[in-house]
Amino acid sequence: MALYDLTAHELRQQLDSGELTSRELTEALLERIEQLDGTLGAYITVAAEEALEQARAYDEARAKGEATHPLGGIPVALKDNLVTRGLRTTAASRMLENWVPPYDATVVERLRSVKAPVLGKTNMDEFAMGGSTETSAFKVARNPWDLERVPGGSSGGSAIAVAAGLAVWALGSDTGGSIRQPAAFCGVVGMKPTYGRVSRYGLIAFASSLDQIGPFTRDVTDCALALNLICGFDPRDSTSVNLEVPDFTKALRVEPKGLRIGVPVEYLNQPVDPDVRAALDKALKLLEENGAVIKEVSLPSLQYALHVYYLIAPAEASSNLARFDGVRYGLRVPAADVTRMMEETRSKGFGPEVKRRIILGTYVLSAGHYDAYYKKASQVRTLMRRDFEQAFKEVDVLFAPTTSSTAFRLGEKTQDPLSMYMTDYFTIPVNLAGLPGLSLPCGVDKGGLPIGLQIIGPPFGEEQVLKAAYTYEQLAWPKGAGRHWRAGREVAVDVR
Amino acid sequence: MSVETRVEYEIVIGLEIHAELSTESKVFCGCGTTFGADPNSLVCPVCLGLPGSLPVLNRKAVEYAIKAGLALNCEIARYSKFDRKQYFYPDLPKAYQISQYDLPLCRKGWVEFEINGEVRRVGINRVHLEEEAGKSVHSGERLLGSEYSLIDYNRGGIPLIEIVTEPDLRSPEEARVFLEQLRQILLFTGVSDVKMEEGSLRCDANISLRPKGSTKFGAKTEVKNLNSFRSVQRALEYEAQRQREVLESGGTLYQETRHWDENRGVTVAMRSKEEAHDYRYFPEPDLVPLVVDDAWIERLRAELPELPRARQARFVEQYGLPRYDAEVLTTSPQLADFFEACVAEYGQAKPVSNWIMGEFLRLLKAEGKAVEQVQVSPKGLADLLRLIDQGVINANVGKEVFEEMFHTGKEPGAIVKERGLEQISDTAALAAVVDQVIAANPDAADNVRSGEMKAIGFLVGQVMKQTGGKANPKVVQALLRERLLGG
Numbered sequence: 007m008a009l010y011d012l013t014a015h016e017l018r019q020q021l022d023s024g025e026l027t028s029r030e031l032t033e034a035l036l037e038r039i040e041q042l043d044g045t046l047g048a049y050i051t052v053a054a055e056e057a058l059e060q061a062r063a064y065d066e067a068r069a070k071g072e073a074t075h076p077l078g079g080i081p082v083a084l085k086d087n088l089v090t091r092g093l094r095t096t097a098a099s100r101m102l103e104n105w106v107p108p109y110d111a112t113v114v115e116r117l118r119s120v121k122a123p124v125l126g127k128t129n130m131d132e133f134a135m136g137g138s139t140e141t142s143a144f145k146v147a148r149n150p151w152d153l154e155r156v157p158g159g160s161s162g163g164s165a166i167a168v169a170a171g172l173a174v175w176a177l178g179s180d181t182g183g184s185i186r187q188p189a190a191f192c193g194v195v196g197m198k199p200t201y202g203r204v205s206r207y208g209l210i211a212f213a214s215s216l217d218q219i220g221p222f223t224r225d226v227t228d229c230a231l232a233l234n235l236i237c238g239f240d241p242r243d244s245t246s247v248n249l250e251v252p253d254f255t256k257a258l259r260v261e262p263k264g265l266r267i268g269v270p271v272e273y274l275n276q277p278v279d280p281d282v283r284a285a286l287d288k289a290l291k292l293l294e295e296n297g298a299v300i301k302e303v304s305l306p307s308l309q310y311a312l313h314v315y316y317l318i319a320p321a322e323a324s325s326n327l328a329r330f331d332g333v334r335y336g337l338r339v340p341a342a343d344v345t346r347m348m349e350e351t352r353s354k355g356f357g358p359e360v361k362r363r364i365i366l367g368t369y370v371l372s373a374g375h376y377d378a379y380y381k382k383a384s385q386v387r388t389l390m391r392r393d394f395e396q397a398f399k400e401v402d403v404l405f406a407p408t409t410s411s412t413a414f415r416l417g418e419k420t421q422d423p424l425s426m427y428m429t430d431y432f433t434i435p436v437n438l439a440g441l442p443g444l445s446l447p448c449g450v451d452k453g454g455l456p457i458g459l460q461i462i463g464p465p466f467g468e469e470q471v472l473k474a475a476y477t478y479e480q481l482a483w484p485k486g487a488g489r490h491w492r493a494g495r496e497v498a499v500d501v502r
Numbered sequence: 503m504s505v506e507t508r509v510e511y512e513i514v515i516g517l518e519i520h521a522e523l524s525t526e527s528k529v530f531c532g533c534g535t536t537f538g539a540d541p542n543s544l545v546c547p548v549c550l551g552l553p554g555s556l557p558v559l560n561r562k563a564v565e566y567a568i569k570a571g572l573a574l575n576c577e578i579a580r581y582s583k584f585d586r587k588q589y590f591y592p593d594l595p596k597a598y599q600i601s602q603y604d605l606p607l608c609r610k611g612w613v614e615f616e617i618n619g620e621v622r623r624v625g626i627n628r629v630h631l632e633e634e635a636g637k638s639v640h641s642g643e644r645l646l647g648s649e650y651s652l653i654d655y656n657r658g659g660i661p662l663i664e665i666v667t668e669p670d671l672r673s674p675e676e677a678r679v680f681l682e683q684l685r686q687i688l689l690f691t692g693v694s695d696v697k698m699e700e701g702s703l704r705c706d707a708n709i710s711l712r713p714k715g716s717t718k719f720g721a722k723t724e725v726k727n728l729n730s731f732r733s734v735q736r737a738l739e740y741e742a743q744r745q746r747e748v749l750e751s752g753g754t755l756y757q758e759t760r761h762w763d764e765n766r767g768v769t770v771a772m773r774s775k776e777e778a779h780d781y782r783y784f785p786e787p788d789l790v791p792l793v794v795d796d797a798w799i800e801r802l803r804a805e806l807p808e809l810p811r812a813r814q815a816r817f818v819e820q821y822g823l824p825r826y827d828a829e830v831l832t833t834s835p836q837l838a839d840f841f842e843a844c845v846a847e848y849g850q851a852k853p854v855s856n857w858i859m860g861e862f863l864r865l866l867k868a869e870g871k872a873v874e875q876v877q878v879s880p881k882g883l884a885d886l887l888r889l890i891d892q893g894v895i896n897a898n899v900g901k902e903v904f905e906e907m908f909h910t911g912k913e914p915g916a917i918v919k920e921r922g923l924e925q926i927s928d929t930a931a932l933a934a935v936v937d938q939v940i941a942a943n944p945d946a947a948d949n950v951r952s953g954e955m956k957a958i959g960f961l962v963g964q965v966m967k968q969t970g971g972k973a974n975p976k977v978v979q980a981l982l983r984e985r986l987l988g989g
Contacts, residue, residue: 089553095553328596371782
């Protein structure tokens with residue numbers, strides 16, 4: 007098997023045995039980026055030199071027996087809304103096209119501390135607003151399974167990189183499904199941890215009360231390894247929770263017997279693609295046959311999730327993006343006076359989807375509307391948390407589709423924002439309630455496109471989620487789901 | 503206008519006071535807060551509002567705000583939260599200020615102050631914690647119309663409390679006196695250095711007029727840019743008069759914001775309510791709610807020092823000082839502390855008070871120094887007073903010695919010795935000088951002999967001159983009387 011197709015834990019063995027160096031691995035991946043990224047559009051910035059330097063540092067440390075972390079030396083890609091010292095960070099916006107941050111995000115510090123080479127910054131929807139990576143100000147991102155389709159979004163670039171072998175694993179951010187949805191569309195594992203589990207310090211904020219950083223990996227084992235590295239209290243983020251972080255690899259056990267799986271009826275009643283529904287049913291059946299208990303649960307407040315989300319997220323976004331005024335950093339469009347400079351800068355710097363959300367959010371928070379919109383939405387959010395709490399009294403995890411369909415065509419929804427917003431229907435409640443949610447591949451549709459299975463746990467129940475995911479993965483796709491299909495049918499770009 | 507139709511108006515004033523808290527670091531990051539540092543040298547990703555940065559609340563700032571609230575007799579909220587107040591301005595790095603909107607940290611307090619011999623009480627509506635903005639320097643008058651503007655973000659993120667009074671003040675003078683009292687309370691509490699000239703204490707005033715006896719409020723004006731206690735009173739006097747004239751000429755007042763122009767002595771319209779900002783407040787999602795427990799509050803309450811009015815009253819009671827002395831000695835906690843330390847060393851209060859109010863404050867003022875910068879120790883002053891009491895030096899030499907103590911911090915005994923300033927009380931030593939002076943001034947001596955006692959003062963002066971001021975004037979006088987009047 008090619009180097010670029012291996013998981014981190016497989017590569018670990020080769021690095022530890024000395025048959026492979028981080029430098030060789032990094033070079034191989036950079037070469038593959040060179041070959042394919044012109045087509046795929048996964049990266050906004052490739053940091054070849056920095057990555058090779060980090061790889062060299064890792065190899066040296068390993069030779070001295072100092073580098074011991076399981077993800078040390080293994081190249082990783084970062085969504086371009088994670089701030090990297092000395093490395094351009096754009097959030098896929100003209101506004102930050104040339105912004106080189108003077109500091110590192112906490113997760114980036116953690117990567118550097120284990121000497122994980124950062125290959126570059128991945129493509130995304132502008133300021134993480136979108137579900138297809140089509141609002142990126144810089145380039146088109148294509149789904150490696152079908153180049154005419156979207157990779158999902160907003161963390162589309164990170165999903166492509168992991169699916170197509172342009173990185174071993176990657177980090178993204180998930181505000182309403184921005185990790186899980188592209189993971190589903192690209193046939194990889196993606197997880198949004200509990201709100202507060204991973205420091206947001208250095209994540210360019212979209213909606214602060216919903217944003218959470220999480221990993222894209224090729225299998226559940228790598229996901230656990232990544233969580234071990236990125237989770238934990240950070241004094242620089244007041245919303246990060248001071249809870250001890252378990253060793254998540256301990257949750258990697260195949261234990262279907264007695265596993266209590268809930269399926270929200272509100273989700274079952276939602277129209278979904280028959281192939282998606284079939285894949286979910288098949289997964290549930292497999293687990294049931296192996297001793298799991300499947301149970302329908304009801305979370306009535308789920309019906310309001312999309313509405314609540316599109317009040318809260320734009321409201322916070324309108325505030326978070328107000329700082330881009332041309333005064334201190336980023337784009338500045340000169341004008342006759344400072345007010346017009348700010349107006350011109352914001353007019354030219356932001357794309358249409360970002361503007362749409364700023365306008366929405368500004369309206370929601372404006373005098374006379376706050377109570378009816380933002381406040382009401384926050385109250386519904388509380389109800390939703392309670393509904394989930396109630397459900398988790400009866401079940402260990404919830405299963406649901408990640409998306410109602412597989413990857414759609416490029417341009418298919420760009421003229422219809424509402425249908426684009428609908429693509430997050432199954433993922434949004436998890437953010438509103440602050441829960442951990444994971445998407446992993448559970449089959450392909452008739453057209454051969456990957457389908458995602460979403461597993462949801464209670465707050466700080468990452469271990470439950472990982473255990474359920476690992477159990478399913480090992481029972482259904484012991485070699486890793488995405489790889490199963492690729493083995494018989496190379497990824498689209500390789501065919502070209 | 504006939505006397506019958508003339509309406510008497512009552513002035514209604516409420517103040518909004520901003521005070522910078524004197525914490526060592528900023529309210530949401532670790533940057534320092536030194537005044538006057540190089541522009542943009544005390545900044546970091548957080549206080550510059552760089553993308554991705556997040557605020558973390560400074561515990562000390564919360565404690566200072568609670569202490570201020572306690573000193574103003576407020577209820578401290580066990581649960582409060584932060585909100586974003588949003589507006590675009592170049593010196594506001596995030597385009598929102600982290601402040602507190604509907605759940606402030608402190609509420610429902612009061613302050614008492616004395617005016618024209620009467621004690622008045624003003625309600626405190628709320629005290630909340632927020633962050634400072636940066637400081638703009640415009641090449642022209644203001645932002646719009648300037649060729650360029652420079653911004654110093656050092657100030658951005660310094661903790662600030664906003665104190666809002668009830669509309670309980672009834673005259674511009676009352677507003678000023680209240681503000682002075684408030685300043686003193688904050689100073690004593692040690693939470694702010696309250697310097698209006700450095701901008702660490704700022705005040706906006708709301709003023710309206712209503713017919714006397716009415717309980718409804720008139721349309722209020724918010725007056726901004728009040729840079730001194732004096733300008734608070736002047737601006738409000740001007741504004742009250744302006745409003746009275748509008749009303750008396752049959753006009754209507756509208757709610758508006760006006761800018762005080764110190765040089766011209768007038769207020770100028772800034773913006774009316776229709777153009778007022780919509781700040782789009784909403785809860786700050788980057789911070790968790792602020793929960794304060796009883797134990798914490800009680801600990802801070804125990805740390806509160808004695809406040810100015812209580813201390814004044816005690817000075818009168820305990821030390822038997824005149825009210826005036828007590829007021830002067832409590833203008834700052836440092837001065838009051840110094841006074842009490844001196845009394846503890848010396849034993850008597852009034853002489854200490856006289857020296858502090860006299861020489862000490864004179865020198866302090868002349869050199870523009872603060873009490874804590876001065877080298878004189880309480881024991882030093884007490885020793886000096888004892889040297890005078892014991893007749894080792896006289897009071898005039900004492901002033902000279904004190905000045906040196908003030909500058910060098912040396913012990914008075916050492917100064918007296920070094921400079922040979924001991925008073926000469928020895929009769930034998932002085933007799934020769936007295937005889938010399940009598941011989942040299944026969945006319946004056948004759949005048950004394952013939953009963954003109956004024957002349958004796960002249961002769962004493964001559965002896966003092968001859969001895970370099972060291973002669974004990976009492977002994978000299980006795981000797982002169984003995985010689986000229988025969989005992």
